[in-house]
Amino acid sequence: MYQQTIAQLALGLRQGTFTSVELTQAYLTRIKQHSELNSFITVTEEQALQAAKAADLRLAQGNAEPLTGIPLAQKDIFCTLGVKTSCGSKILDNFIAPYNATVVEKFNAAGAVMLGKLNMDEFAMGSSNETSFYGAVKNPWDLNCVPGGSSGGSAAAVAAHLVAGATGTDTGGSIRQPAALCGITGLKPTYGRVSRYGMIAYASSLDQGGPMTRTAEDAAIMLQVMAGFDPKDSTSSDQAVPDYSASLNAPLQGLKIGLPKEFFTADLDSEIAATLAAAIDEYRKMGAEIKEISMPNLNMAIPAYYIIAPAEASANLSRFDGVRFGYRCSNPVDLTDLYTRSRGEAFGNEVKRRILIGTYALSAGYYDAYYLKAQKIRRLISEDFKNALAEVDVIMGPVTPSTAFAIGEKSNDPIQMYLSDIYTIAINLAGVPAMSIPAGLVNNKPVGLQIIGNYFAEAKLLNVAHQFQQVTPWHQHSPKGFE
Amino acid sequence: MSYADEQDWEVVIGLEIHTQLATQSKIFSGAATAYGAEPNTQACTVDLGFPGVLPVLNQEAVRMAVKFGCAIDAEIAPYSIFARKNYFYPDLPKGYQISQMDLPIVGKGHLDIEVDGESKRVGITRAHLEEDAGKSLHEDFHGLTGIDLNRAGTPLLEIVSEPDMRSAKEAVAYMRKLHELVRYLEISDGNMQEGSFRCDANVSVRPRGQQQFGTRTEIKNINSFRFIEKAINYEVERHIEILERGGKITQETRLYDSVKDETRSMRSKEEANDYRYFPDPDLLPVMIAPELLAEIKSQLPELPSSKKQRFKEQYQLDNESATILTSARELADFFETVVKLSACDAKICSNWITGELLGALNKASLEIAASPVSAERFAGLLQRIADNTISGKIAKQVFEAMWQSEESADAIIAAQGLQQITDMSAIEAIIDTIIADNPGQVEQYRSGKDKVFAFFVGQVMKQSQGKANPAEVNKMLKAKLQ
Numbered sequence: 001m002y003q004q005t006i007a008q009l010a011l012g013l014r015q016g017t018f019t020s021v022e023l024t025q026a027y028l029t030r031i032k033q034h035s036e037l038n039s040f041i042t043v044t045e046e047q048a049l050q051a052a053k054a055a056d057l058r059l060a061q062g063n064a065e066p067l068t069g070i071p072l073a074q075k076d077i078f079c080t081l082g083v084k085t086s087c088g089s090k091i092l093d094n095f096i097a098p099y100n101a102t103v104v105e106k107f108n109a110a111g112a113v114m115l116g117k118l119n120m121d122e123f124a125m126g127s128s129n130e131t132s133f134y135g136a137v138k139n140p141w142d143l144n145c146v147p148g149g150s151s152g153g154s155a156a157a158v159a160a161h162l163v164a165g166a167t168g169t170d171t172g173g174s175i176r177q178p179a180a181l182c183g184i185t186g187l188k189p190t191y192g193r194v195s196r197y198g199m200i201a202y203a204s205s206l207d208q209g210g211p212m213t214r215t216a217e218d219a220a221i222m223l224q225v226m227a228g229f230d231p232k233d234s235t236s237s238d239q240a241v242p243d244y245s246a247s248l249n250a251p252l253q254g255l256k257i258g259l260p261k262e263f264f265t266a267d268l269d270s271e272i273a274a275t276l277a278a279a280i281d282e283y284r285k286m287g288a289e290i291k292e293i294s295m296p297n298l299n300m301a302i303p304a305y306y307i308i309a310p311a312e313a314s315a316n317l318s319r320f321d322g323v324r325f326g327y328r329c330s331n332p333v334d335l336t337d338l339y340t341r342s343r344g345e346a347f348g349n350e351v352k353r354r355i356l357i358g359t360y361a362l363s364a365g366y367y368d369a370y371y372l373k374a375q376k377i378r379r380l381i382s383e384d385f386k387n388a389l390a391e392v393d394v395i396m397g398p399v400t401p402s403t404a405f406a407i408g409e410k411s412n413d414p415i416q417m418y419l420s421d422i423y424t425i426a427i428n429l430a431g432v433p434a435m436s437i438p439a440g441l442v443n444n445k446p447v448g449l450q451i452i453g454n455y456f457a458e459a460k461l462l463n464v465a466h467q468f469q470q471v472t473p474w475h476q477h478s479p480k481g482f483e
Numbered sequence: 484m485s486y487a488d489e490q491d492w493e494v495v496i497g498l499e500i501h502t503q504l505a506t507q508s509k510i511f512s513g514a515a516t517a518y519g520a521e522p523n524t525q526a527c528t529v530d531l532g533f534p535g536v537l538p539v540l541n542q543e544a545v546r547m548a549v550k551f552g553c554a555i556d557a558e559i560a561p562y563s564i565f566a567r568k569n570y571f572y573p574d575l576p577k578g579y580q581i582s583q584m585d586l587p588i589v590g591k592g593h594l595d596i597e598v599d600g601e602s603k604r605v606g607i608t609r610a611h612l613e614e615d616a617g618k619s620l621h622e623d624f625h626g627l628t629g630i631d632l633n634r635a636g637t638p639l640l641e642i643v644s645e646p647d648m649r650s651a652k653e654a655v656a657y658m659r660k661l662h663e664l665v666r667y668l669e670i671s672d673g674n675m676q677e678g679s680f681r682c683d684a685n686v687s688v689r690p691r692g693q694q695q696f697g698t699r700t701e702i703k704n705i706n707s708f709r710f711i712e713k714a715i716n717y718e719v720e721r722h723i724e725i726l727e728r729g730g731k732i733t734q735e736t737r738l739y740d741s742v743k744d745e746t747r748s749m750r751s752k753e754e755a756n757d758y759r760y761f762p763d764p765d766l767l768p769v770m771i772a773p774e775l776l777a778e779i780k781s782q783l784p785e786l787p788s789s790k791k792q793r794f795k796e797q798y799q800l801d802n803e804s805a806t807i808l809t810s811a812r813e814l815a816d817f818f819e820t821v822v823k824l825s826a827c828d829a830k831i832c833s834n835w836i837t838g839e840l841l842g843a844l845n846k847a848s849l850e851i852a853a854s855p856v857s858a859e860r861f862a863g864l865l866q867r868i869a870d871n872t873i874s875g876k877i878a879k880q881v882f883e884a885m886w887q888s889e890e891s892a893d894a895i896i897a898a899q900g901l902q903q904i905t906d907m908s909a910i911e912a913i914i915d916t917i918i919a920d921n922p923g924q925v926e927q928y929r930s931g932k933d934k935v936f937a938f939f940v941g942q943v944m945k946q947s948q949g950k951a952n953p954a955e956v957n958k959m960l961k962a963k964l965q
Binding site: 078079085087092095097098099101196197198199200201203204205231232233234235311312314315317320321323324325335339362363364367371 | 528531532533535538540567571573576578630757759761764766767
């Protein structure tokens with residue numbers, strides 16, 4: 001039963017084909033069997049079984065919601081009451097969250113079963129899951145390769161059928177890039193669509209949580225629960241949440257798809273380019289109009305991002321000081337020693353690198369040249385998206401410049417690593433929603449197609465993705481050994 | 484420092500005043516703001532800076548800031564933003580303080596002060612909202628430091644003046660005036676012992692006539708009017724002494740030691756933090772709609788300066804009495820209640836309140852709000868002066884009894900038989916006896932020694948136990964002694 005989608009499992013639970021407890025046990029067994037992937041940091045077996053029992057009761061009483069009894073898992077960036085919430089870092093290795101993130105509360109209220117907490121790059125800083133204090137996650141398509149990051153644990157677990165669906169967070173591509181590299185469906189919603197309360201901040205103006213699933217249909221079901229205004233998050237939007245499942249089957253006749261010429265250059269792997277061309281052909285067959293567009297400021301996205309995100313991170317991570325929670329060095333001699341050793345001993349190199357970049361960029365005398373300049377670029381990029389999306393309904397392009405790369409291949413070359421997000425970062429700067437869906441295989445490794453929409457047009461994205469999944473098999477493929 | 488020195492130098496002072504806003508809950512969380520709770524019992528996960536938590540702006544704090552801005556005639560920013568001020572300290576849980584840097588909520592305004600009868604306008608550069616930090620407790624922890632985060636996240640309004648003050652006296656007058664204003668507006672309790680109203684003073688001196696400012700030093704965290712005056716005066720003398728010796732002032736932050744009455748260096752400009760301010764991405768810009776601004780303006784209470792002017796005109800009070808009576812909203816209300824209820828002359832009411840009542844309150848270290856004699860009871864007393872039931876002298880005796888009890892003036896007068904003798908024949912009998920018993924004094928008076936008249940008045944009052952109406956006594960004595 002673990003091969004099924006959330007939609008199929010929900011049906012099975014209602015029809016009594018299996019119970020939530022049986023389903024949960026099946027997944028828990030699989031998680032144990034495939035511990036080699038290292039996709040989980042914490043497995044909450046006991047709590048999961050309890051939640052499953054409660055879900056079965058609800059199902060029997062007939063007041064179940066679509067996610068009631070469905071086993072999911074949370075990226076370990078979401079605070080979970082009474083459960084270790086590490087954010088992939090040594091500094092929070094001993095941190096038991098005293099409250100639930102809003103997203104977690106919502107899944108609990110919907111009756112979903114949480115199987116545990118998923119591995120991730122430390123503080124969501126990374127594109128390969130190699131920066132996790134808990135070790136690299138392996139890509140089920142090729143165990144020598146990375147699953148992408150930072151939501152690498154989520155992507156690998158969904159791809160390997162260890163969970164029916166998972167949460168991820170996306171600051172510069174952290175849902176879409178691992179979704180692409182692991183051959184699953186990932187949605188980064190519009191900034192403000194999903195509450196950030198209880199989601200440990202990396203770069204507050206860019207961070208956004210979203211679903212990682214096998215299908216667009218499943219993503220719609222999960223987003224339905226996650227989305228909405230939260231009085232605890234001032235940056236969350238009070239726009240009404242539409243019924244994301246209702247419009248999945250709308251026909252795509254006349255859909256205007258824009259292909260930015262800046263996305264399709266020589267830098268893109270030719271086999272990936274060919275895969276995307278075939279995918280776009282499918283849309284043409286469904287009646288979509290394809291149009292080349294230009295977004296001239298996209299090339300400045302990475303430099304702008306690597307000022308803004310580290311600047312915000314440098315302040316966001318100041319609270320990890322060894323005083324109130326988390327790691328504290330042994331026998332500090334004075335305050336400075338307490339700070340420098342606690343932080344020095346417990347933050348990994350990538351986190352330190354970004355704190356330093358951010359601190360530098362905000363320093364007196366550099367602020368205008370770096371931070372303010374980056375904000376100006378951010379506005380220009382937003383304008384590019386607004387202009388483009390006034391012309392077309394959705395924008396399509398690659399998610400990653402290559403398929404999954406080998407573990408260790410880029411871990412000593414931060415610039416190469418940063419370039420893995422070259423097609424995803426601009427979307428976060430603009431704040432628009434985007435998806436990654438499986439579009440084919442190159443050398444038996446998944447390739448993702450990115451679909452970008454206008455602000456709060458998640459329903460449109462899900463519709464466009466779902467229609468593709470009605471005519472293509474790519475989302476149904478499973479990695480060998482994980483079928 | 485000689486008098487000549489003072490003539491040569493001009494003092495320049497600007498003040499930054501932090502006033503705690505009287506909101507029920509903190510500026511970015513729902514935790515309570517009450518003072519004096521057990522350490523760390525009024526701090527929630529937001530105040531503690533836990534991973535994942537987010538600030539949500541308390542709209543009441545915004546309203547209070549706008550109210551203040553309206554009261555000082557300031558530009559209210561239609562759009563203002565919060566920024567993060569980054570520095571590490573154990574009582575600053577997030578490692579940054581949420582404050583405002585560019586685009587504060589209150590822009591340029593002004594406050595008029597009065598020193599030695601002269602009025603002066605002090606410019607206010609800006610006022611901005613921010614959160615307070617917690618407290619570090621260095622005692623009682625055997626070489627360790629205790630952290631109390633109850634105060635973390637308490638809303639503050641930081642009010643920054645222009646460098647417009649030219650003496651410690653002016654600085655104190657400004658601080659007092661501001662203190663009076665925030666309490667009038669009911670945006671702060673102004674409790675200085677509890678740190679609800681504290682001041683940083685920027686001080687410099689320059690040769691008289693010079694345009695350019697001298698190098699300034701900043702004296703941090705002074706929480707009394709007396710100390711601010713002493714600290715500034717100390718600092719001014721120190722500057723002049725250094726400059727007259729040919730030395731240079733180091734720009735630095737200093738602390739005032741009230742025990743030794745001196746300031747000492749805390750950190751120099753070089754050691755100062757680079758706060759790396761940047762807009763806080765967790766908070767939306769604060770938008771003040773014109774409707775909200777109009778609403779707050781319309782609800783503004785009568786401010787001290789206009790109240791004082793009205794008191795002078797409506798009640799014919801002199802400047803000093805009007806100043807005292809309008810120095811606190813509760814006191815002004817007390818006065819107006821007494822005038823209304825007692826039907827007594829406003830000047831008499833004013834004299835009685837500024838004299839007897841404030842004297843007694845002062846002695847007992849009580850605020851007007853805590854007065855044992857309410858405005859209603861006090862009016863009852865003055866009413867009996869107005870209708871000649873008792874003399875002013877007896878009234879003082881009644882007031883003392885009222886202070887000690889819950890009784891009304893009438894009850895005390897009746898119980899102690901203090902009403903004036905209005906029976907003219909009784910007074911006449913007393914006067915006749917006294918004239919008969921003191922022929923020598925009568926002789927002296929009749930031979931032109933007018934001073935002896937007071938002797939007779941004293942004797943009558945003594946014999947009547949102060950209950951004779953003095954005016955009637957005077958009149959009858961004069962007639963009888965002719």
